Amino acid sequence: MLLNLDNITFYQILDFIGTLAFAISGTRLAAAKHFDLFGAYVVGVTTAIGGGTMRDILLNQTPFWMTDPFYLICSAVAVIWVVVFRRHLVRQNNTWFLFDTIGLALFTVVGVEKTLSAGLPMWCAIIMGAMTGAAGGIMRDVLINEVPLIFRKEIYALACVTGGIMFAIGHRIGIDTHLNAIISGLAVIVIRLLAVKYHLALPKLKVEEADEEKDA
Amino acid sequence: MLLNLDNITFYQILDFIGTLAFAISGTRLAAAKHFDLFGAYVVGVTTAIGGGTMRDILLNQTPFWMTDPFYLICSAVAVIWVVVFRRHLVRQNNTWFLFDTIGLALFTVVGVEKTLSAGLPMWCAIIMGAMTGAAGGIMRDVLINEVPLIFRKEIYALACVTGGIMFAIGHRIGIDTHLNAIISGLAVIVIRLLAVKYHLALPKLKVEEADEEKDA
Amino acid sequence: MLLNLDNITFYQILDFIGTLAFAISGTRLAAAKHFDLFGAYVVGVTTAIGGGTMRDILLNQTPFWMTDPFYLICSAVAVIWVVVFRRHLVRQNNTWFLFDTIGLALFTVVGVEKTLSAGLPMWCAIIMGAMTGAAGGIMRDVLINEVPLIFRKEIYALACVTGGIMFAIGHRIGIDTHLNAIISGLAVIVIRLLAVKYHLALPKLKVEEADEEKDA
Numbered sequence: 038m039l040l041n042l043d044n045i046t047f048y049q050i051l052d053f054i055g056t057l058a059f060a061i062s063g064t065r066l067a068a069a070k071h072f073d074l075f076g077a078y079v080v081g082v083t084t085a086i087g088g089g090t091m092r093d094i095l096l097n098q099t100p101f102w103m104t105d106p107f108y109l110i111c112s113a114v115a116v117i118w119v120v121v122f123r124r125h126l127v128r129q130n131n132t133w134f135l136f137d138t139i140g141l142a143l144f145t146v147v148g149v150e151k152t153l154s155a156g157l158p159m160w161c162a163i164i165m166g167a168m169t170g171a172a173g174g175i176m177r178d179v180l181i182n183e184v185p186l187i188f189r190k191e192i193y194a195l196a197c198v199t200g201g202i203m204f205a206i207g208h209r210i211g212i213d214t215h216l217n218a219i220i221s222g223l224a225v226i227v228i229r230l231l232a233v234k235y236h237l238a239l240p241k242l243k244v245e246e247a248d249e250e251k252d253a
Numbered sequence: 254m255l256l257n258l259d260n261i262t263f264y265q266i267l268d269f270i271g272t273l274a275f276a277i278s279g280t281r282l283a284a285a286k287h288f289d290l291f292g293a294y295v296v297g298v299t300t301a302i303g304g305g306t307m308r309d310i311l312l313n314q315t316p317f318w319m320t321d322p323f324y325l326i327c328s329a330v331a332v333i334w335v336v337v338f339r340r341h342l343v344r345q346n347n348t349w350f351l352f353d354t355i356g357l358a359l360f361t362v363v364g365v366e367k368t369l370s371a372g373l374p375m376w377c378a379i380i381m382g383a384m385t386g387a388a389g390g391i392m393r394d395v396l397i398n399e400v401p402l403i404f405r406k407e408i409y410a411l412a413c414v415t416g417g418i419m420f421a422i423g424h425r426i427g428i429d430t431h432l433n434a435i436i437s438g439l440a441v442i443v444i445r446l447l448a449v450k451y452h453l454a455l456p457k458l459k460v461e462e463a464d465e466e467k468d469a
Numbered sequence: 470m471l472l473n474l475d476n477i478t479f480y481q482i483l484d485f486i487g488t489l490a491f492a493i494s495g496t497r498l499a500a501a502k503h504f505d506l507f508g509a510y511v512v513g514v515t516t517a518i519g520g521g522t523m524r525d526i527l528l529n530q531t532p533f534w535m536t537d538p539f540y541l542i543c544s545a546v547a548v549i550w551v552v553v554f555r556r557h558l559v560r561q562n563n564t565w566f567l568f569d570t571i572g573l574a575l576f577t578v579v580g581v582e583k584t585l586s587a588g589l590p591m592w593c594a595i596i597m598g599a600m601t602g603a604a605g606g607i608m609r610d611v612l613i614n615e616v617p618l619i620f621r622k623e624i625y626a627l628a629c630v631t632g633g634i635m636f637a638i639g640h641r642i643g644i645d646t647h648l649n650a651i652i653s654g655l656a657v658i659v660i661r662l663l664a665v666k667y668h669l670a671l672p673k674l675k676v677e678e679a680d681e682e683k684d685a
Contacts, residue, residue: 280674281676283620283674284673284674284675284676285676286616286620287621287673287674288620288621288673288674289620289621289670289671289672289673289674290671290672290673290674291619291620291626291627291671292617292619292620292621293620293674295607295620295626296620306527310526310527313529315529316527319527319589319593320589320590320593322590322592322593325592325596332674335674335676336674339674339675339676342676395611396607396611396617396620397616398611398614398615398616
């Protein structure tokens with residue numbers, strides 16, 4: 038039921054890898070905060086499905102995980118993985134970073150495609166793609182009571198936005214959907230890998246605040 | 254208007270008790286953070302209606318409190334109660350703990366029932382039941398800027414999940430709905446009381462993180 | 470496209486001023502937390518559209534910003550403004566405070582009107598008006614990991630509620646909508662300005678908590 042091996046697709050394998058990687062990132066951060074197994078599961082599942090759930094609510098569609106147990110099972114696998122490999126997770130960092138990036142690319146492209154299919158304008162689809170990829174991580178950080186990581190580091194969101202723009206343009210000019218998804222997804226992956234390798238980051242905002250309290 | 258005494262039901266009394274207890278838990282924590290009356294009300298009302306609102310949004314139904322002022326009035330009663338009895342709240346702890354548990358049981362069962370009625374699968378209904386019972390408390394802790402309490406203590410959520418599974422099975426095998434609700438609700442109450450009495454808790458996750466920053 | 474100057478209306482100018490002021494308040498607080506440009510934009514946009522988005526989701530309508538790029542562009546203008554005028558923002562405090570208050574008044578009235586138009590009861594419309602005005606600021610503070618400011622200071626929300634009650638009553642007794650909106654909006658502005666000028670605030674709740682942990 039989890040995976041029908043007769044017609045398992047390339048897309049489903051990527052979906053599994055990405056969901057697992059997102060859930061593991063949430064579960065690990067929850068563990069670092071001494072959450073119990075339930076808390077770790079909730080944070081993991083929120084990281085994995087949070088962005089897509091927000092997208093589906095905004096699109097007024099039934100959230101994708103409510104009709105397919107795949108995503109909740111993936112998140113349970115993530116908790117088991119973290120428990121079993123807890124002494125080896127640091128050594129697996131590069132692998133999970135890559136899988137996380139694959140998930141980011143997939144979720145972004147799915148978000149753009151679903152929004153365009155709902156008949157919304159291109160700029161809205163690009164926003165929704167970035168939201169699908171990045172909002173789960175923001176919710177994760179809100180739940181563990183930390184300032185969202187992606188607001189301070191890396192070109193994480195810029196990778197989503199660039200991939201989303203590419204997919205939306207490809208869709209407009211009529212490129213085959215699968216080819217378009219692969220090209221745009223690879224763009225997300227390449228941009229993020231380059232950003233991390235060369236420590237590229239957006240400039241930070243600096244303001245002078247003599248009286249922060251005044252402006253509510 | 255709040256309570257039509259001609260046909261006030263057992264269910265309505267439980268609903269009042271549970272809503273009041275949830276709102277009081279939010280109001281007290283807000284007061285401990287020196288919130289003003291308005292802030293205390295918002296936190297109280299979020300604790301009381303947050304879980305059910307999330308459920309109704311996911312089910313694409315009008316949130317239950319938008320057509321019946323009962324829940325917002327209950328939350329106002331909670332603020333008044335906290336103001337009037339502020340020196341006696343600690344002595345009332347056991348009572349409010351019991352009422353809070355009654356609310357947890359009721360909200361869980363209502364959440365499972367409503368989701369099954371919407372035609373969604375059993376496993377989804379169990380998740381939605383736990384969400385109805387527990388998400389309000391998570392939102393409360395996000396608003397007061399604390400790590401959600403239920404991620405670190407007690408079998409709170411496990412009680413919801415067990416009660417939800419019992420109700421869903423009873424529903425499947427055709428037990429009378431009222432009887433089913435009472436049995437499942439009592440299971441939630443008993444599990445939580447036992448968990449607190451014997452200090453039962455889920456194990457905490459422990460991981461070794463040499464480099465937490467890498468895994469965004 | 471942003472502003473069609475042929476039929477630009479008084480309402481659109483107010484909408485621009487209010488959205489800009491809300492977004493700037495979010496962007497400034499994000500900058501004070503050393504967020505990067507993307508993070509500052511997300512916090513700004515959340516402050517500007519968060520309340521109305523929550524309202525539209527609860528009303529089961531397509532969120533207002535998904536069909537009109539105006540609001541996302543406004544928020545980008547806010548980030549540019551903060552970058553360009555970063556050394557002069559403190560001197561602009563009074564102006565932005567006034568614009569923020571205009572936004573609060575407008576968003577409150579729009580929220581009440583939209584909810585009444587959806588056929589919901591008056592008390593619900595008043596709540597939704599206050600939510601439209603105030604929820605964006607709460608989300609902003611959750612994102613920057615601070616206790617929401619409006620829970621501790623000023624008559625911010627009380628101004629929304631009063632203006633909302635006035636608009637709902639005016640609507641019931643049949644006052645012309647535009648006149649009603651102007652009167653109610655002015656009430657919000659006057660109440661907030663007076664509250665800040667005379668340091669009016671709601672009383673804080675005080676409770677004695679010997680054992681905060683017990684009450685989950």
